[in-house]
Amino acid sequence: MSHPRTPTRALALTAGALALPLLLTACSGNKAEIEAACADIQSNISAVDMAASSIEQDLLVDGVPYQDQHAEELEAHLADVERLEEAARGSLEADAAERADAVYAILDELDQGDEAGLADALTWTADTHDTILAACGF
Secondary structure, three states: OOOOOOHHHHHHHHHHHHHHHHHHHHHHEOHHHHHHHHHHHHHHHHHHHHHHHHHHHHHHHHOOOOOHHHHHHHHHHHHHHHHHHHHEOHHHHHHHHHHHHHHHHHHHHHHHOOHHHHHHHHHHHHHOHHHHHHHOOO
């Protein structure tokens, strides 16, 4: 036995169909912005890793000043990760927040000049490398 389509039932189905994308967006965030931020993160992650490695080599191994270009690379990456954090929800938002905190810690330690803190921040950032890529689906 089939159910007749009534205006009430058709309206309820239509309302449900319209509400589903809003519900999914509320759970995961702005999909287009998330995809754009993740693409930027993925395309620049090697340069970010190289910048962090160079900072570590310059300051902690060689004892020479770091290059401003490396800090600028980290600042740009931080902006991408913060953009992802703002657009995302749930575990993606949490992963982006942790990565942002780790990268920010490097930049903060560059200003403070604390070698032990910088070493910890570099390790933390390295530890969040795979996490942020996995969160973005890479």
